[in-house]
Amino acid sequence: MADRIWTAALVVIGDEILSGRTQDRNVAQVAAWLNVQGIRLAEVRVVADREAAIVEAVNGLRARNDYLFTTGGIGPTHDDITVDAVAAALGVGVVHHPEAMAVLTEYYATRGGLTEARARMARVPEGAGLIVNRVSGAPGIRIGNIFIMAGVPHITAGMLDSLTGTLEGGRPVVSRTIGGWIAESEVADLLRDAEKRFRDRGEIAIGSYPFFREGRVGANLVVRGPDAALVADCVADLAAALRAAGHETVDGGI
Amino acid sequence: MADRIWTAALVVIGDEILSGRTQDRNVAQVAAWLNVQGIRLAEVRVVADREAAIVEAVNGLRARNDYLFTTGGIGPTHDDITVDAVAAALGVGVVHHPEAMAVLTEYYATRGGLTEARARMARVPEGAGLIVNRVSGAPGIRIGNIFIMAGVPHITAGMLDSLTGTLEGGRPVVSRTIGGWIAESEVADLLRDAEKRFRDRGEIAIGSYPFFREGRVGANLVVRGPDAALVADCVADLAAALRAAGHETVDGGI
Missing domain, CATH: 3.40.980.10 (MoaB/Mog-like domain)
Structure with a gap:
């Protein structure tokens, strides 16, 4: 439901x-x-x-x-x-x-x-x-x-x-971040595909936030949704797909 | 005009x-x-x-x-x-x-x-x-x-x-700030009166921004308008009115 x-x-x-x-x-x-x-x-x-x-x-x-x-x-x-x-x-x-x-x-x-x-x-x-x-x-x-x-x-x-605690609400959105020294333009297709794979399983959104630091480009990828288990699955899936493409990621972001 | x-x-x-x-x-x-x-x-x-x-x-x-x-x-x-x-x-x-x-x-x-x-x-x-x-x-x-x-x-x-410089605009709004260790609630009438005195002379707005610092309350008063001379007049008028009410002010704000 x-x-x-x-x-x-x-x-x-x-x-x-x-x-x-x-x-x-x-x-x-x-x-x-x-x-x-x-x-x-x-x-x-x-x-x-x-x-x-x-x-x-x-x-x-x-x-x-x-x-x-x-x-x-x-x-x-x-x-x-x-x-x-x-x-x-x-x-x-x-x-x-x-x-x-x-x-x-x-x-x-x-x-x-x-x-x-x-x-x-x-x-x-x-x-x-x-x-x-x-x-x-x-x-x-x-x-x-x-x-x-x-x-x-x-x-x-x-x-x-x-x-605090006096307004009716639903499940909080949880978010998890993985970061890498990755140009987001190199992983755009991979991100889109990951989001597509999870779209039917519940509400999930993957955001990509590029940065430029210490002379290098990188990106933090944020997975958000109200179902913590689904968010965790999506993060694991994303990290595996990035690893298979030769990109190391850091849990919690950079 | x-x-x-x-x-x-x-x-x-x-x-x-x-x-x-x-x-x-x-x-x-x-x-x-x-x-x-x-x-x-x-x-x-x-x-x-x-x-x-x-x-x-x-x-x-x-x-x-x-x-x-x-x-x-x-x-x-x-x-x-x-x-x-x-x-x-x-x-x-x-x-x-x-x-x-x-x-x-x-x-x-x-x-x-x-x-x-x-x-x-x-x-x-x-x-x-x-x-x-x-x-x-x-x-x-x-x-x-x-x-x-x-x-x-x-x-x-x-x-x-x-x-920069490629978009048509008008006169920039200039702003000047005076600050004081003043509870804004003590000078509310004085501010309203000052704004009223200047309203007919051109576009002018007085904003009041309270703060709490070093254990004391204070406020920065910001006068804004496109006519720098009128803004300066209003600041002088305001500082004089505050002085008459026993409040010292600091040009440029606190």
């Missing part, structure tokens, strides 16, 4: 990513976390701090994925418009969440008090729940299948941590 | 990014390069190595931006399907480009010869031209407003380099 595949999309919100000022780290960390939950990151969009752009991305992706995550734009300043944009996308109002107000009141009690700007971080789309933030006070937000998270990577990580 | 704003979109193609295996570097480098050309990176999508996903992204973005860039999926192996997907998006066939064949024949003359797999890298959507690759032989591809580039960041960089 084929497993149901659970998918998620991620909307990264922020002019700082699109301007090149800031190197995004959330795509990789959300992807890796989702995989452990048995959920595939199916697509990502990076959009500007503009309501129309956020609304389009949220509405384009939330219906066709099991889960939608956003990162960025939930701070206290004027350029933080994610909550308003998600509310607009859903056609609901924005309210101050009482529990978030309590969290922020306590957090800022010893930090100068809860100002109006800080209370902005308690605003949520009507009907939303909270995602615990153990790092910096202001919580993330959950509404329906949408998870609104901070943009600062270590705060995002804390929010993901508090969601 | 308001300048015309030139925009670009980027489609990052690759399972390795969505699986979390590989940290993308191309969004930041393409963004920074575009900015020097006077072109804004308006939106980014990361999609899997699946033709339907690439076609949707390419067709969704190419019409509403002046330029569309793709990175990834143009190597010699079975998982490299970008050329076929872009051709499908445009409704044209795929041909071997004679000049690309010549480039690859020469490149592989001393590297074991041009095999069928390697000749795959000469395939282009019908009607396309080439983007010079000074790093590793196989060229990038240009068709209409679409620029198909390699996924390996240093090869992408070489392709961008060969496009």
Whole structure:
């Protein structure tokens, strides 16, 4: 029986990513976390701090994925418009969440008090729940299948941590890598044939990632799929085919 | 007179990014390069190595931006399907480009010869031209407003380099940063007011990027716009307003 595949999309919100000022780290960390939950990151969009752009991305992706995550734009300043944009996308109002107000009141009690700007971080789309933030006070937000998270990577990580194990998923995709000092163009046919041999036996994908290092070309070959035994079979088959063609491989990659 | 704003979109193609295996570097480098050309990176999508996903992204973005860039999926192996997907998006066939064949024949003359797999890298959507690759032989591809580039960041960089100065753009966005050991929630109103004061004078945006370092919170405030004099005015205004509120700032950011 084929497993149901659970998918998620991620909307990264922020002019700082699109301007090149800031190197995004959330795509990789959300992807890796989702995989452990048995959920595939199916697509990502990076959009500007503009309501129309956020609304389009949220509405384009939330219906066709099991889960939608956003990162960025939930701070206290004027350029933080994610909550308003998600509310607009859903056609609901924005309210101050009482529990978030309590969290922020306590957090800022010893930090100068809860100002109006800080209370902005308690605003949520009507009907939303909270995602615990153990790092910096202001919580993330959950509404329906949408998870609104901070943009600062270590705060995002804390929010993901508090969601661990709470989302339904399927079998995690396992991946195994073998590497070799091989020009990938020399083994292209061999890779295609290996993937074909396994295609009927279950979901399997072979990726080829070339590199140039120490003056030599090489490639890491990554076999991915939800069935660990099938992935192991495919890796063994691939290593044998490469060996027969005169290529040594290194388990775990180079 | 308001300048015309030139925009670009980027489609990052690759399972390795969505699986979390590989940290993308191309969004930041393409963004920074575009900015020097006077072109804004308006939106980014990361999609899997699946033709339907690439076609949707390419067709969704190419019409509403002046330029569309793709990175990834143009190597010699079975998982490299970008050329076929872009051709499908445009409704044209795929041909071997004679000049690309010549480039690859020469490149592989001393590297074991041009095999069928390697000749795959000469395939282009019908009607396309080439983007010079000074790093590793196989060229990038240009068709209409679409620029198909390699996924390996240093090869992408070489392709961008060969496009430098060849694309029409507007005035580059300049940005200036001032930083302070300031909780951004304390200065949110002040930032909003500063942006309002300048909004009517031309395109200007103030971004606030909080951080936590050496046990203290701080924020870098980034003023962006195409008019360098206006950006400088806004930075001076902002620094004065912060000083009046008791906050020291550091030019260039912290």
